[in-house]
Structures are given as structure tokens and as C-alpha cells.
Amino acid sequence: MTANNELDHDFNCGSMKISLKNFKETNSKSTCLTKKILNIPWNFVVSESEGTLKFKLSCNENSANTMWNCQAEIDILIGSSNTESGNIKRCDNMPSQKVFDYKNRFIEGVLNVGTEPFKKDDMEIEVRLKMNRIYGYRKRKIINYLIEHPRFSNGIVLIDGRHIHINKQILGMHSKFFYNLFFGEFKEKDKKITEIQGVGYNEFLLFLDFIHPTGRRIEERFVEDLMELADLFLADRVMDCCEEFLIKADSLDVVKRLIWAEKFSLCGLMDHSLNSLKTMEQFIRLKKSEDYYEMSDEIKSSLLERATQLHKQRNLHNI
Structure with a gap:
């Protein structure tokens, strides 16, 4: 695969990075990461067995569909989380290209880390992928905000020293913040380049994907990063979409949803989360959540009221 910064500019590329700190923090012998690249789900697992590091890279592993395949270039890099070391080793036992389909959904092997024992707390394993051909999957529309589109772009936002080409009308239509910035009585409305501070570069690109017709x-x-920006930029429709997603995301921790509902004033999510608690056993399990002690007194008061309602309903049922 080509230069390291290719992943920033080629939208057929993607990467997944795993830190072996997870082994120590979770007392586990394996860790995994899942990500969608060009709408295709990938799963990357790194495990340890008898002092040897192994990997498994899966493509579209849980799909029942047999009418798909993709060809990808694969590069696995082994490095240190210590940025000062700068040591990066390329796994040299990888095929330069691999075709994945319903019969060949994964590749696996041993990660060559050299003769010296690896330091688990310091290692990072990164897999880089470049899609060369995809069949059977409709690609999500990609908008490259890093280049100027003569018929589309009419402004530049500067974040972390990098230019992002934008359309002021589209931003203003979806965000009260940008409407006031570009069309209100602010000096920025006449500037070609507008600097936005306190916002991450990648997070802002994510925000742009949800105010443009990308289908993402x-x-x-x-979702939390997206809600932070929707709240900051007063983008009500983006926040509504996040709330709708969280209401349907039953696998997500109820405590976390309650905290977000209060933080971002999501009344519908708050009602749904409280009403999803139907047994006293569920209330007992709430205390086991790692986010339990981050809940405010107001949330705990609402939980107490909900528990009281359930207790009254149970007593009426027993009469």
C-alpha cells in the first residue's frame, strides 16, 4: 500500500488499530474492533496464545447474502503506542491482495513481532485496507470535503490547521450556529476562510456527512461525538436523528442513554429509557453499570419515581 497519509485522501481506504493495552485492562487474551469501510463490515481480532500473537481479519462475516465479493489490499503494521519510539514493523507474511466472498470471509495468521518478547502494554496493531473492487454492495456516496468543487463549494472552514471546503448555504440551512455565522452580523460572513476552534477535524467531517445526502x-x-457537534452547532435535525437511533439501540446501556438524554435534553429518549425498565431486577442491574455513578441526582430521582410506579402497579395486580 502507498504512503501513510493515503488513508486521509483515498475514500476506498480504511484502517483499524488495536492497542494491546486492552489485554491488561480487561484481563483478556484477545481484543477486537469492528468497522464499516465503504458500507462493508470488517472485524479485526488480535489474540495471544502461548506468547504468540495471532490475528483474524473478517469481511462481512455475518451476512447471509452469497452474492457479493470484494478485492482488497491488506497491510498490517506493528508499532508502539509511544510516539517517540517511531518503530513500525510491517507484517511480511501477508498476501498483497485478497478476494473475500461468502466462501472466503476471513484470513488469519501469526503476527511476526521479532525474536524479542513483545511488550503488550506498549504495542499497537493496525490493519490498513484498500478496496480495489466491490461487487454486490451499493457504495455509500462519498463527498470529498478536502478539495474545492467549483459548482458546490463557496467557503473554507479551517480546523486544526487543515482546510475543509464547504457550502455556506447547506451549513446555514441545517445549523443555526452557521446561519448566524455566515448570514448574520458577523465579520466571518465576508471571509473566504473561517477558523473553528475547539472542534476536532475528523469529528467535523463526520458532522458534514450528516447534513449532506451521503446516506451514512x-x-x-x-453517536456521542455527533451529538456533541449537533448540540454545539444547534443542528436540530442531526440531534433528532441521533435520538431516533438511540431509542432503537436497545443493546446500548440504559444508564448511558439516560445520561445522554439529560445532557442533550432528549425528552423522547428519556421517556423511552425509563419506560424500558419494567422489573426490579433491571433496577438492580443498573448499579453494575460502569457509568452508574456519573448519573445526576435528577436522573436517580426519576428512576426512584419509576420504581415506585412499578411497585404500585404490582400491588394493584395482586389485589
Whole structure:
């Protein structure tokens, strides 16, 4: 695969990075990461067995569909989380290209880390993928905000020293913040380049995907970041989409949903989360959540009221 910054500019590329700190933090012998690249789900697992590191890279593993395949270039890099070390080793036992389909959904092997024992707390394993051909999957529309589109772009946002080409009308239509910035009585409305501070570069690109017709779907891994920007930029429709997603995301921890519902004033999510608690056993399990002690007194008061309602309903049922 080509230069390291290719992943920033080629939308057929993607990467997944696993830190072996997870082994120590979770007392586990394996760790995994899942990500969609060009709408195709990938799963990357790194495990340890008898002092040897192994990997498994899966493509579309849980799909019942047999009418798909993709050809990808694969590069696995082994490095240190210590940025000062700068040591990166390329796994040299990888095929340069691999075709995945319903019969060949994964590849696996041993990660060559050299003769010296690896330091689990310091290692990072990154897999880089470049899709060369896809069949049977409709690609999500990709908008490249890094280049100027003469018929589309009419402004530049500067974040972390990098230019992002935008359409002021589209931003203003979806965000009260940008409407006031570009069309209100602010000096920025006449500037070609507008700097936005306190916002991450990748997070802003994510936000742009949800105010443009890209068809991108919300995922648990970034929904909180998206809500932070929707709240900051007063983008009500984006926040509504996040709330709708969270109401349907029953696998997500109830405590976390309650905290987000209060933080972002999501009344529908708050009602849904409280009403989803139907047994006293569920209330007992709430205390086992790692986020339990982050709940405010107001949330705990609402939980107490909900528990009281259930207790009264149970007593009426027993009469």
C-alpha cells in the first residue's frame, strides 16, 4: 500500500488499530474492533496464545447474502503506542491482495513481532485496507470535503490547521450556529476562510456527512461525538436523528442513554429509557453499570419515581 497519509485522501481506504493495552485492562487474551469501510463490515481480532500473537481479519462475516465479493489490499503494521519510539514493523507474511466472498470471509495468521518478547502494554496493531473492487454492495456516496468543487463549494472552514471546503448555504440551512455565522452580523460572513476552534477535524467531517445526502448511518461508536457537534452547532435535525437511533439501540446501556438524554435534553429518549425498565431486577442491574455513578441526582430521582410506579402497579395486580 502507498504512503501513510493515503488513508486521509483515498475514500476506498480504511484502517483499524488495536492497542494491546486492552489485554491488561480487561484481563483478556484477545481484543477486537469492528468497522464499516465503504458500507462493508470488517472485524479485526488480535489474540495471544502461548506468547504468540495471532490475528483474524473478517469481511462481512455475518451476512447471509452469497452474492457479493470484494478485492482488497491488506497491510498490517506493528508499532508502539509511544510516539517517540517511531518503530513500525510491517507484517511480511501477508498476501498483497485478497478476494473475500461468502466462501472466503476471513484470513488469519501469526503476527511476526521479532525474536524479542513483545511488550503488550506498549504495542499497537493496525490493519490498513484498500478496496480495489466491490461487487454486490451499493457504495455509500462519498463527498470529498478536502478539495474545492467549483459548482458546490463557496467557503473554507479551517480546523486544526487543515482546510475543509464547504457550502455556506447547506451549513446555514441545517445549523443555526452557521446561519448566524455566515448570514448574520458577523465579520466571518465576508471571509473566504473561517477558523473553528475547539472542534476536532475528523469529528467535523463526520458532522458534514450528516447534513449532506451521503446516506451514512449513525453508529454507536460515534453517536456521542455527533451529538456533541449537533448540540454545539444547534443542528436540530442531526440531534433528532441521533435520538431516533438511540431509542432503537436497545443493546446500548440504559444508564448511558439516560445520561445522554439529560445532557442533550432528549425528552423522547428519556421517556423511552425509563419506560424500558419494567422489573426490579433491571433496577438492580443498573448499579453494575460502569457509568452508574456519573448519573445526576435528577436522573436517580426519576428512576426512584419509576420504581415506585412499578411497585404500585404490582400491588394493584395482586389485589
